[in-house]
Amino acid sequence: MNTIVCVKQVLDPEIPPAKFKIDPEAKKVIPPAGVPLVISVYDERAIEAACRLKDKHKGKITVISMGSAKASDVVKHAISMGADDGFVLQDEAFENLDSFGTAYVLGKAIQKIGGYDLVLCGRQAADWGAGQVGSILAEILGIPVVTLACDIQAVDKKLRVKRMVNDGYEVLEAPMPSVVTVSSEIGLPRLPGGMGLMLARKKQIPVWKAQDIGVEPSQLDKANAHTEVTGLSVPTRKTECEIIAGGTPGEAAVNLASRLVKLI
Amino acid sequence: MDSHKGVLVCGEITEGKLAPITIELLGVGRKLANELGEDLSTLLMGSNTGGLGQEAIAYGADKVYVAEDSLLDQYNSDAYTQVAADLCRKALPSIMLLGHTDVGCDLAPRLNGRLGGGLAMDCLALSVDPATKLLVSTRPVFGGNAHATMVSKAARPQMATLRPKTVPPAERNDSRQGKVIPVEGKIDPSALKVKVVDRIKEEVEGIKLEDAEVVVSGGRGIGSAQNFEMVRELARVLGGAVGATRPACDEGWTPVTLQVGQSGKVVSPKLYIAVALSGAMSHIAGCLGSKAIVAINKDKEANIFSVAHFGIVADYKEVLPALIAKLKELRSA
Numbered sequence: 006m007n008t009i010v011c012v013k014q015v016l017d018p019e020i021p022p023a024k025f026k027i028d029p030e031a032k033k034v035i036p037p038a039g040v041p042l043v044i045s046v047y048d049e050r051a052i053e054a055a056c057r058l059k060d061k062h063k064g065k066i067t068v069i070s071m072g073s074a075k076a077s078d079v080v081k082h083a084i085s086m087g088a089d090d091g092f093v094l095q096d097e098a099f100e101n102l103d104s105f106g107t108a109y110v111l112g113k114a115i116q117k118i119g120g121y122d123l124v125l126c127g128r129q130a131a132d133w134g135a136g137q138v139g140s141i142l143a144e145i146l147g148i149p150v151v152t153l154a155c156d157i158q159a160v161d162k163k164l165r166v167k168r169m170v171n172d173g174y175e176v177l178e179a180p181m182p183s184v185v186t187v188s189s190e191i192g193l194p195r196l197p198g199g200m201g202l203m204l205a206r207k208k209q210i211p212v213w214k215a216q217d218i219g220v221e222p223s224q225l226d227k228a229n230a231h232t233e234v235t236g237l238s239v240p241t242r243k244t245e246c247e248i249i250a251g252g253t254p255g256e257a258a259v260n261l262a263s264r265l266v267k268l269i
Numbered sequence: 270m271d272s273h274k275g276v277l278v279c280g281e282i283t284e285g286k287l288a289p290i291t292i293e294l295l296g297v298g299r300k301l302a303n304e305l306g307e308d309l310s311t312l313l314m315g316s317n318t319g320g321l322g323q324e325a326i327a328y329g330a331d332k333v334y335v336a337e338d339s340l341l342d343q344y345n346s347d348a349y350t351q352v353a354a355d356l357c358r359k360a361l362p363s364i365m366l367l368g369h370t371d372v373g374c375d376l377a378p379r380l381n382g383r384l385g386g387g388l389a390m391d392c393l394a395l396s397v398d399p400a401t402k403l404l405v406s407t408r409p410v411f412g413g414n415a416h417a418t419m420v421s422k423a424a425r426p427q428m429a430t431l432r433p434k435t436v437p438p439a440e441r442n443d444s445r446q447g448k449v450i451p452v453e454g455k456i457d458p459s460a461l462k463v464k465v466v467d468r469i470k471e472e473v474e475g476i477k478l479e480d481a482e483v484v485v486s487g488g489r490g491i492g493s494a495q496n497f498e499m500v501r502e503l504a505r506v507l508g509g510a511v512g513a514t515r516p517a518c519d520e521g522w523t524p525v526t527l528q529v530g531q532s533g534k535v536v537s538p539k540l541y542i543a544v545a546l547s548g549a550m551s552h553i554a555g556c557l558g559s560k561a562i563v564a565i566n567k568d569k570e571a572n573i574f575s576v577a578h579f580g581i582v583a584d585y586k587e588v589l590p591a592l593i594a595k596l597k598e599l600r601s602a
Contacts, residue, residue: 018550020549020550021548034411133417140382142382150379172470173469174469235419236418254587255587258591266599269482269507
């Protein structure tokens with residue numbers, strides 16, 4: 006079973022908000038110094054899902070990441086977890102794309118790789134969180150999509166996917182190939198083993214430019230963008246935290262209790 | 270582009286009624302349509318929509334498109350996408366609104382992919398720019414630490430999913446007039462590639478996190494699965510639900526379904542108690558809508574104090590037992 010996983014390198018969402026700064030003019034986030042970029046949380050779960058399928062059914066996992074040259078770090082992370090191969094899609098034309106542009110570029114790379122049974126994406130990215138690349142990608146590739154997966158099995162050449170809904174889950178049967186977007190409920194990603202880390206270190210990650218995957222840069226012209234970010238701001242919060250007094254933590258707790266009962 | 274006119278709300282039916290999000294969307298949609306001087310229409314898909322068309326009119330719709338088919342009885346991504354896309358190609362709405370629900374999260378991006386529109390997901394506010402008449406969508410990005418506004422200059426329809434409970438529901442007026450229009454055409458069964466095999470309702474122990482008026486969450490600082498029991502006890506005493514940060518879930522102290530934050534649940538209770546958690550960006554994203562936030566943390570520099578209304582700077586192990594005991598006493602009185 007051959008799986009292609011799309012992953013994104015993002016600003017670490019676990020940083021304290023004090024380190025989060027934006028440039029409202031450029032409508033961009035200023036990356037904090039000394040904080041390494043990480044793989045987007047849902048994308049890491051998508052790799053985990055691919056690895057579980059490979060554990061059972063063999064086959065190959067190919068990882069692609071559109072981004073800067075540094076995106077090879079997240080591709081290598083995927084390889085250390087169990088992916089076999091990976092590519093970085095990097096080109097000036099790929100910068101600041103909207104969801105359609107991103108899906109178009111990923112679609113071209115996926116068509117170049119070919120021979121896939123399953124395409125996995127995270128349900129949304131941990132930075133801009135548009136939450137639509139997987140679905141648009143499926144429409145572009147002309148294959149079905151299942152979103153918000155919390156379990157993926159391959160049974161009799163078909164995919165059996167549990168999809169999270171408000172009060173439980175649905176069990177869906179999808180043909181191969183399909184696109185599936187993965188939610189965090191699928192479970193924890195595995196830790197890379199020593200062997201995986203060694204393989205990842207040695208692995209060359211080729212960089213594909215627009216021409217390598219048959220992308221027409223005119224298709225990515227900003228004038229044709231489907232959506233445009235017109236403003237970026239940090240919402241102001243005016244909370245003054247009142248520290249509840251008390252001679253001991255226990256006394257403070259008693260004082261807090263009387264305040265809490267008034268709130269509910 | 271000028272051929273696209275009006276606002277279309279893609280409705281949801283739950284247990285035979287208009288879903289609350291649909292009534293909220295009709296309120297927002299009505300305002301946008303009035304500002305544009307255009308019509309508000311609604312699409313209802315189901316196996317038996319009964320009088321819901323008239324009800325949507327009472328909540329503000331001028332036109333209600335009703336698609337009835339046994340294949341639309343429950344949400345089916347392929348069938349709903351097909352029907353909604355076909356209708357959009359005929360009705361040519363300028364703006365299309367959906368709920369940010371498990372239906373909308375699936376349907377909106379797929380429809381957008383098929384129609385080539387411009388979509389903003391999980392919006393907190395929607396308005397019309399008075400100068401350009403474009404839909405301006407405000408949505409949280411970077412886990413809610415920033416808000417972005419987005420427009421679609423040329424792509425149509427301009428689409429958005431609205432986060433539930435961000436706007437008041439539309440007011441009902443049963444004297445409003447409108448037209449219910451049946452959607453013609455049958456669903457092509459050969460286009461239904463994904464089969465719904467089963468739907469499982471999961472019973473949650475106690476109160477559901479998203480519905481709870483009190484949520485008590487524990488973080489990495491709790492230290493062990495055993496100590497997490499204190500967090501549960503506090504939630505029980507307050508009649509609330511238990512939440513956790515991503516690290517606490519990763520440690521296996523609570524099921525991952527109780528994770529509050531960017532990659533978990535977004536909650537907005539009356540009271541949110543954050544115990545031994547620092548308040549990482551991703552966690553704050555899930556609880557900022559709470560009316561009151563209480564922080565208990567031994568590190569006075571912890572970020573959680575910057576968003577909390579009340580706090581105690583102390584080791585939670587010295588606070589929770591006394592807090593639980595006192596609350597028991599006060600609540601039984």
